[in-house]
Amino acid sequence: MGKKKSKEYVCTVCGYRSPIKLGKCPECGSWNSFVEVEVGGSKEAKVTDLPEPVSIDSKSIKFSEERIKTGIEEFDRVLGGGIVKGSIILIGGEPGIGKSTLLLQIAGILSKRGKVLYVSGEESYLQIRMRANRLGVRSPDLRVLIEQNMDKIREVVLKEKPILVIIDSVQTMQTAEASGTQGSITQVRECTRIATEIAKSNGIPVILVGHVTKKGGIAGPKTIEHMVDGVFYIEGERMDVMRLFRSVKNRFGTTNEAGIFEMQEKGLVQVEDPSLIFISDRGNLPIGSAISSVLEGTLPLFVEVQALATPTYFPIPRRVANGIDYNRILLISAILEKHMHFKMGGYDLYINTVGGIKLTSRSVDLGVAAAIMSSIFEKPILPKSVVFGELGLGGEVRPTVGAERKVRQGKRLGFENFVLPSFFKNRIKEDGVNIYFVSDLAQAKEVLF
Numbered sequence: 001m002g003k004k005k006s007k008e009y010v011c012t013v014c015g016y017r018s019p020i021k022l023g024k025c026p027e028c029g030s031w032n033s034f035v036e037v038e039v040g041g042s043k044e045a046k047v048t049d050l051p052e053p054v055s056i057d058s059k060s061i062k063f064s065e066e067r068i069k070t071g072i073e074e075f076d077r078v079l080g081g082g083i084v085k086g087s088i089i090l091i092g093g094e095p096g097i098g099k100s101t102l103l104l105q106i107a108g109i110l111s112k113r114g115k116v117l118y119v120s121g122e123e124s125y126l127q128i129r130m131r132a133n134r135l136g137v138r139s140p141d142l143r144v145l146i147e148q149n150m151d152k153i154r155e156v157v158l159k160e161k162p163i164l165v166i167i168d169s170v171q172t173m174q175t176a177e178a179s180g181t182q183g184s185i186t187q188v189r190e191c192t193r194i195a196t197e198i199a200k201s202n203g204i205p206v207i208l209v210g211h212v213t214k215k216g217g218i219a220g221p222k223t224i225e226h227m228v229d230g231v232f233y234i235e236g237e238r239m240d241v242m243r244l245f246r247s248v249k250n251r252f253g254t255t256n257e258a259g260i261f262e263m264q265e266k267g268l269v270q271v272e273d274p275s276l277i278f279i280s281d282r283g284n285l286p287i288g289s290a291i292s293s294v295l296e297g298t299l300p301l302f303v304e305v306q307a308l309a310t311p312t313y314f315p316i317p318r319r320v321a322n323g324i325d326y327n328r329i330l331l332i333s334a335i336l337e338k339h340m341h342f343k344m345g346g347y348d349l350y351i352n353t354v355g356g357i358k359l360t361s362r363s364v365d366l367g368v369a370a371a372i373m374s375s376i377f378e379k380p381i382l383p384k385s386v387v388f389g390e391l392g393l394g395g396e397v398r399p400t401v402g403a404e405r406k407v408r409q410g411k412r413l414g415f416e417n418f419v420l421p422s423f424f425k426n427r428i429k430e431d432g433v434n435i436y437f438v439s440d441l442a443q444a445k446e447v448l449f
């Protein structure tokens, strides 16, 4: 007997499930983000052919970890050493950030070694060809398919047997195997499932493109993250040329790796020494600026945080954050109020990162606080300095990872002063530079101003 179809509601931002429709998501706090999806409906499983478990070192199964290297080193490195055969990965990013560009470049390179199928559900053949011309991508084995029907795509893949399939984008695909309109959660999930099946059963890697909007978006890639082997995001500001290619989930490599690219006319070009691209000037910083350091994977990056604190004319002061989590700004502002006795309620605060890089590491807390203090005092901070450390609610400065590497790399790049958590006293020694170990915000202020 068939089981009755039932319904459940899924948050399009974080994927939280609920049996009833909720106004606000208890998981991520988004409003009106729930959509209805059908569950069940399948026949009750009959247990007949019992599956047989296989030993982990079975000699009868041919095994080799095969990865396809694209030769774009930063891309390969972030993936953990290349694209694993038979894997399915999702590459997400905001509209216009460069997803199709990067994938067309990769398709171009790999089509020199075998057939690559580039499926587009949102651009015409001529548009893609125009981009390919601009990027200098030309190869008879790069095969373009304009199609939105996943069931047809599956058949074409079986016929063409390419070495790589790219699907741009998963939101434009549809299948008869699921209900719902194109781009709905049910459709996107089912199309992802079919893509996974194509990848796993043929050993062909499949790359899915997923759009994310600033708010997470409808049927955002978040809802399919658990279904794929790896999730990577391209980040940056569209108006700016720098792009960060970041790993969010990776079954075949570490997460928190990132590569840095520059958007040029010829496509995304990797940046060889990216340590310094997110700062405007190493020497004397303008008022309201501080340089902090974060680890991107194993690489210490130096980033400039800018703050502007202006008197507010409204009952509720404005807080605007670009590149840094808004709630983190509220928290740092509250810590400054409580422990440094600044009247933060009297200031509008604007925080910015140079180059539009998004910083999630708490290592920049102290840098943000330094930039805000500099703007309020109208005084630049200690020249040629790097400031990092996490801020605790008690105003204390906490250790963060990679401090030693940051100091060593910072010295190499010409920074002279380092302000960092007192935890590292006796642990970090470096000749030729000044290291100031601070245990709280007040001590940091003494050193910086």
Ligand SMILES: Nc1ncnc2c1ncn2[C@@H]1O[C@H](COP(=O)(O)OP(=O)(O)OP(=O)(O)O)[C@@H](O)[C@H]1O
Binding pocket: 093, 094, 095, 096, 097, 098, 099, 100, 101, 102, 134, 211, 238, 263, 264, 265, 266
């Ligand atoms: N001639 C050019 N020179 C330099 N950069 C360009 C040029 N033409 C386009 N671009 C860049 O390419 C970006 C668009 O890239 P692409 O179409 O790959 O993005 P996407 O993420 O696939 O976008 P969508 O969400 O629309 O699919 C533009 O925002 C622009 O920065």
Ligand SMILES: [Mg+2]
Binding pocket: 099, 100, 101, 168
């Ligand atoms: Mg695109």
